Structure formats: structure tokens, C-alpha cells
Amino acid sequence: MNRSNRSAAAASPASPRLDAQLCFALYSAQLAMGKIYRKLLSDLGLTYPQYLVMLVLWEADGMTVTALGERLYLDSATLTPLLKRLQSMGLLRRDRAANDQRQVRVTLTQTGSDLRGRAAGVQDGVLCATGCTPGHARVLKAELEELRAHLLAASSPMENRTAPD
Template sequence: MTTLPDRPDAELLRLDQQICFSLNAASRAFGGVYRVLLKDLGLTYPQYLVMLVLWEQGELPVKRIGEHLRLDSGTLSPLLKRLEAAGLVRRERSPEDERSVTVSLTEDGAALRERAGQVPRRLLTATGLPVDDLAELRALLDRVTVALDAAVPDLTEG
């Protein structure tokens, strides 16, 4: 059970009290580090996420990639087009269902995985935190995400 802080609303409305702001600031800081680390790979951070899913899962329909990354097909389509233009992925319509597009790695896309191997280590080092602390943070953020996803229907009803 979550207990609400016994503080005045005015105090709770301070920017330095907003977890969402801290998460956004951390996300932007991560983005800056990823920009530097991914430059030599020729990837943006969202493209890197797509590649991570494909390296881990193999060939997938666009819909499944979107589920893994919590992105809709309207956001994914331009990313996938750029990755295809770069020669890293191949997109093919399913012969069974023309609405479904499957994405697979090209030889160059699969080979990029080896070069990307140093990215997580360098990012972990850049945080300055012990690996156990980062694992705990990730677990907490996963719990927050599940709780917030579950809360959305309740909030829209009230």
C-alpha cells in the first residue's frame, strides 16, 4: 500500500519533488552519452534499441518489435526504413498477411553486434554506479512501469 506524503500540496508541486522530472533528466543524460557511444556505429538511440531486439530475438514482425520497445508502428516505420537504407535490416511483407511486415537482420546488421558490444560497458562506466545499484534501479523502474500501466485504467475512470 502506498502512503501519500503528509506535506502541503504547494510543497509537492515543487519541481525538485517530481520523480517524473528526475526520470526525464536522467533519460536526457543517458541520451547524451548514447549519442557519443553510438556515433561510430551510425545508429541513433531508438535505432540501437531496434537492433538490440533483433540481435536478441531474431526475425520479428514490426508489431512484436513495437511491443518489446513500447513503440507504435507509426514511430517504428521511419526507424526501420532508415535501418534498411543503411543496409542493416530487411523488411518483407508476410505472404500470409499483407498487413504484416517482418524485419530481419542483414549480414551487416548481424555483424554490427560485435562492434556494439562495448556500448553497455562504456555506458555502465559512465554512470559511476556499481552494477548492483544499477540492477536495483532497473528493477525499481520496472516495478514503477508495471504499477503506472495498471493505474491508467483506474485514472481514466475517475
């Protein structure tokens, strides 16, 4: 293919363009969101994934590692180092369940519980940074949750899929 043909192919409407990709819009928005969270979480000494773990535990302390991973869509290979780091920071404990030694329960320490108060302004800071009204943020969140559900369903094994009505 000569140079002029390559240029024409690159400019053709059939060629994928970066700015037309939904995946890139999501990816770049996630990167921008990460920068905001880094700024807002720096005073708490937490990374964004650590903050997510803490959010879940502030909602429901004493969860098993398995339940925590399901809630965060994380596998144990990703979650375990996060939990170990949070434990070394004195924010949580990991203990084997008395009734089933295969289960590990994660509970907040008093320091971990107290951090919730210091983290209270994070969501307001995020909302402010988005430029969204609270109502628009709720709509956008619902749309993203629907997108996630569709993507998870599409990525599941064929035998778990149901035919559309």
C-alpha cells in the same frame, strides 16, 4: 495577489517544486542518459531509438513489426520511420510474411548482424558513466521496471484495472 503574497505562496510547502518531482528526476536522467548514448553510438552511426531496434533484433531476428513495437513500447507511426532508416542503412530488411500478407517481418542483413560485435562495448560504457556497480544497476533497473508497470496499469482503461487485494 500582491507581490509579498505571491512570494509567500511560491515558497509555501504546498507549492510544487521542480526538484521534488519524480517526473523531472526521470526526465532529466533520461536526457543525461541520451547524451551518453549519443557519444557511445556515434561510431556505430546509430541513434538511441535505432540502437534499441537493433538490440531487439539481435535477441530475436525475424520479428513482426507488431511484435517489435510491443517489445519497445512504440506504435507503428513511430517505429516505421526507424525501420525505413535502418533499412536504407543496409542493416535490416522488411518483408511481407508469406503466410499472412498483413504481417511485415523484420530481419537483419549480414551488415546488421555484424554490427552487434561493434556494439558490444556500449553497455560497459553506459555502466561506467552511471557510476553504479553492476549490482546497483540491476536493482535500479528492477525498480524502474516496477514503476513502469504501475504507470502502465494506472494509464490503462478502467475496465482493464483490477482492484488491489
